[in-house]
Amino acid sequence: xxFVTAKDSGRRFVGLIDESSxxxxxxSHALEKMEGKSDLPPTLKECIALxxxxxxxxxxxxxxxxxxxxxxxxxxxxxxxxxxxxIPRPDKNIFCVGKNxxxxxxxxxxxxxxxxxxxxxxxxxxxxxxxxxxxxxHKEATTQLDYEGELAVIIxxxxxxxxxxxxxxxxxxxxIINDVTARDLQARHKQFFLGKSLDATCPMGPWVVHSSxxxxxxxxxxxTKVNGEVRQxxxxxxxxxxxxxxxxxxxxxxxxxxxxxxxxxxPAGVGKGFKxxxxxQPGDQVEITVEKIxxxxxxxxx
Numbered sequence: 001x002x003f004v005t006a007k008d009s010g011r012r013f014v015g016l017i018d019e020s021s022x023x024x025x026x027x028s029h030a031l032e033k034m035e036g037k038s039d040l041p042p043t044l045k046e047c048i049a050l051x052x053x054x055x056x057x058x059x060x061x062x063x064x065x066x067x068x069x070x071x072x073x074x075x076x077x078x079x080x081x082x083x084x085x086x087i088p089r090p091d092k093n094i095f096c097v098g099k100n101x102x103x104x105x106x107x108x109x110x111x112x113x114x115x116x117x118x119x120x121x122x123x124x125x126x127x128x129x130x131x132x133x134x135x136x137x138h139k140e141a142t143t144q145l146d147y148e149g150e151l152a153v154i155i156x157x158x159x160x161x162x163x164x165x166x167x168x169x170x171x172x173x174x175x176i177i178n179d180v181t182a183r184d185l186q187a188r189h190k191q192f193f194l195g196k197s198l199d200a201t202c203p204m205g206p207w208v209v210h211s212s213x214x215x216x217x218x219x220x221x222x223x224t225k226v227n228g229e230v231r232q233x234x235x236x237x238x239x240x241x242x243x244x245x246x247x248x249x250x251x252x253x254x255x256x257x258x259x260x261x262x263x264x265x266x267p268a269g270v271g272k273g274f275k276x277x278x279x280x281q282p283g284d285q286v287e288i289t290v291e292k293i294x295x296x297x298x299x300x301x302x
Contacts (some may be wrong), residue, residue, distance in 0.1 A: 001058065001210040005044050005088055005130075006081040014044045015081075016058060018205055023075040023295075026063075027058065032063050032073045044208070045087050045259035045299070048156055048172045057212070064272075076235070084130035085204040086175055087154070090261055093122035093203065094152075096179060098192065099245055100265025101238050107273030118241050118249050121192035123179065123263075127202035135180055136200040137282055142182035145201075145280040145300070148266035149224035149232050149288035150178040151217065153243055154208050155260040157200050162251040164287050167244040170256065173208040175219060176288050176296040177263045183279070201224040203286075203298040204261075214292050221291040222267060226284055234267035241265075 002017035006024060015024040027047075031038040040057070041047055049056045058068060067072045098119035099105040105114045129135070139146060145219040156172025185195035185299065214220070224232035241249075246262060280286070282302040289295040 002207040003044055004207045005084045008081045012272055014047055022078050024078050030061050038167045049258040051157055059156050083206050085128045086155050086208045090125045093124055094261045096121050096263040097135050097265040099242050101267045105270035107268050123202050124197040126199050127197055129200045129203050130171050131205040131296055135298050138198045138211050142184055145185035146183050146271040147286050148179035148270055150177045150263045151180055151267050153262040155256045160251050160255045164244040164248045167247040171211045173210045174214055174293055175208045176290050176293055178203040178288055179263055205296055206294050209293050223289045225287040232267045232269035
């Protein structure tokens, strides 16, 4: 199942993408037709917090529509709506894992830069934008804007001190993030937060794929193109730290909550890794594809 946050005629709704990926079902509206009322909350983040009750309700809706073919009219053409980030305004900073692919650590320094322990930084909630939205170039602040294609984890239930064996049980689903980074700000300030947290530098989407559809998130192809040219191509089996380990480390003394977002790191091939570097330019088109998830596209402000 693929869940979206979308707009139709200015009205925002939580939707379910059908198997063809060409239609979307507005869940609250469909529930009203089925039961005469809807008790679904208005945001995907709040729906996720309902846990299994939300998924059971969605299955019930799908079964009802399948049993009543005339209700297929409740679906909207996907190209008639505007998709936003699945979680447009996270409650917390986005957790980000740094240097989680060995080749990326090497391209950013040397073999000595491959971490022994998970590196974690964050991006501010104001960075988040949706698919096909414009990444601001912030030319007054940076001349070294870079892309980082990443698989992202959406936490589905509250937990602390989560074991590796149980970690994936706490995952609601997966999406894609472009961890756009101002490399010069990173270098100047000797830390990651400023260079990672410029407004509109965290494209997310196009949807959240429920965990039941992803058997092994640690074995997914990932590819980033800039203007059609493949820049990054790898597989999450090359993670240094698996998703299970990331969740365990983050939750050791800190509570993870429904709707929390974890970006799992980027493969080799970022702009800074080229000689000379190939930073993003106004008008560039960035396309990130993750197996079983989909494709996230965005352009850089001209």
